[in-house]
Amino acid sequence: MAPELDPSVLDIRFAAAKAASRRLATATSDEKDAVLRALGAGLREQGAAVIAANEQDLAAGRANGLSDGLLDRLRLDERRVEALATAAEDIVDLPDPVGEVVRGSTLPNGIRIEQLRVPLGVVGAIYEARPNVTVDIAALAIKSGNAVVLRGGSAAEHSNRALLGVLRGALEAAGFPADAxxxxxxxGRDGARALMQARGHVDVLIPRGSAGLIRAVVEEATVPVIETGAGVVHMFLDASAREDWAVELVHNAKVQRPSVCNALETLLVHRDAAERLLPAVVDRLVEAGVTVHGDERVRAIRPDATPIEPDEWATEHLSLDLSVGIVDSLDDALEHIRRYSTKHTEAIVTADVENAERFLAEVDAAAVLVNASTRFTDGAEFGFGAEVGISTQKLHARGPMGLPELTSTKWLVRGRGHVRG
Amino acid sequence: MAPELDPSVLDIRFAAAKAASRRLATATSDEKDAVLRALGAGLREQGAAVIAANEQDLAAGRANGLSDGLLDRLRLDERRVEALATAAEDIVDLPDPVGEVVRGSTLPNGIRIEQLRVPLGVVGAIYEARPNVTVDIAALAIKSGNAVVLRGGSAAEHSNRALLGVLRGALEAAGFPADAxxxxxxxGRDGARALMQARGHVDVLIPRGSAGLIRAVVEEATVPVIETGAGVVHMFLDASAREDWAVELVHNAKVQRPSVCNALETLLVHRDAAERLLPAVVDRLVEAGVTVHGDERVRAIRPDATPIEPDEWATEHLSLDLSVGIVDSLDDALEHIRRYSTKHTEAIVTADVENAERFLAEVDAAAVLVNASTRFTDGAEFGFGAEVGISTQKLHARGPMGLPELTSTKWLVRGRGHVRG
Incomplete structure (x- = not known):
């Protein structure tokens, strides 16, 4: 049970995070890397205690009837703790974005201006039942010079408390305030609400989790939010699409990891290609255990497809289910995508250069792909080395977010007694 | 009086703006520049009608007891309409940010990725009693490929309606939907509320005006907001500050245009420099008509200073008033600034390179200046050519915003049948 909220306690914590963020903001890369190394070592040393705490959460989860999928996300074992330690240490090798000069010039009057990358300050993270996010987001925040305030949810309460202890120990071991x-x-929920409303204390809020969680944060927060999001991801097989590419791209996009946001959810097929492509595409999917939910025109070609429900076009299955429809034209495909896209990732398979360029230009999404699997919208694939999440909003960051997306900038202006005329 | 709100009317308008934004998003620079030229011509042709409409607002404003300052901001005369036309035409010469390749690479597997600058989509603007903002923000939005939804406030209702007519006419004359x-x-206020809550229709909201207006928008909006903001701007005269620079920089920062957000509001003086600098600095201010509000230590040196009220340290005077205090050290100056800064512009006058660098590194503000007037935090001074406003938040844009700040990006990904392993 959450205790009665004494708001002053949270105010004190937020203020302490802000104070610690000032220390981190001026830290060198070497100093911050020392925290990450101490974190890796700490996770290995205290792994048994972390796993024991996690077992309490797992037991409570089983008692509360959590699904196997959720229990799996919640679970920390020796291998997973080791992976967390390695991931934290790997961040050491990433370039520190802080201090980068983004632009700069000497004005006609001789004043020198530079736009410098600086940490955001205090990053708030709200997520559910994934204790690995506790370490991931804190490690990325520290490397980019930010303090962090976490809301990890009650299902992972004991695990997160244990991980928080390791994190705070690593900060202290490296000479930083644990309050970072x-x-x-x-x-409990009062804490989440206070975090969402902590304007002036918390500089940005990153919700990670279900569409429902993200919507709730967006609606309740006065702190600026970076939405990381749901993906109702489409692939359109144009009239000219190569059969071998169509078969392999659809299969890979749907099957390679169906539970993630860049997995394919809806396949649209040009009517002129449906008879040619659908049989082989669907055979390959069915072979992989995919349930195809087809509209009437799909079912005319593949009567074994499950009839699709109208609201399924807006559904993020995150499972081996795929919505499949036939459209009359590229325009109809674009219209369908406009209506149902969550603006995450959209793809076309085509041999027609004009249609490829139209699709790239007209689709409004964080990533628009031609002849490639939607699974490539990913920070690691893009070469960022680590991923904070995939932003589906248009402000600040769009698409896979790396360390630079956890920074802001400030202008440094140097004059020699310059006044404005 | 505002009519009863029929929400469907606003939904239709928002949807029409979204549809028009798609046309603008793929327009060439030449096409968009044609709108700006038509806008300049239209303002000149219909100037008399705009001024007549403005006179209705002025009459209503006088009847409602608006201050002379507000009436002046509200006023459009021939000279000001001409200035609006010229400003719109000047935007033709600015580089179009849309289509710029921000980064790009070929991944190890041969996939090519490019991050391309694209319009935000639909920009919402909320402002008060400044009809010039109607034209300014719409022209900047059009150049950057965005549609715009305006909330200009009841005091400028007739002026804004006339200007909206000119804007829509210019769009149509250049072959674009007027609905952009x-x-x-x-x-009325229901319209403002609907705009703030138009998530999915409106991509970003830019409030321009008083601190109260901006706070209200931040609290009520579910659409992402870019705060442009109030400036409680500080200048710190370090122990080593040159007297001639101190006198001229304080004078320029306070007096050159006291009503704007980058004007100086608080002067802090190192105790070791107070006897040396304050007399000449204050003499120059008093000569220019400035009222100095000093703390006790200032008044020990300048008994003619008005005693400062404690809450004045947080006040944005926007007038010929200046809060002045003496501090014991650079650390105390930094602490004072941390407490009262609105994170807009902060400056130090010093001859000490170490203190200059500490100030630049430790002050958290959009612009941090050494030995230069705070009036330089400005898009035109920075060479941006036009200014959307000065962002005081850390996400997306910080400091003076030009056309690129009205854009987002998207990733274009081109493969040759690539699947993820």
């Missing part, structure tokens, strides 16, 4: 990593979990 | 510029003004 904070939690509001002990205040 | 919309208003919610005829729905």
């Amino acid at each position: 990593v904070q939690t509001v979990d002990d205040f | 510029v919309q208003t919610v003004d005829d729905f």
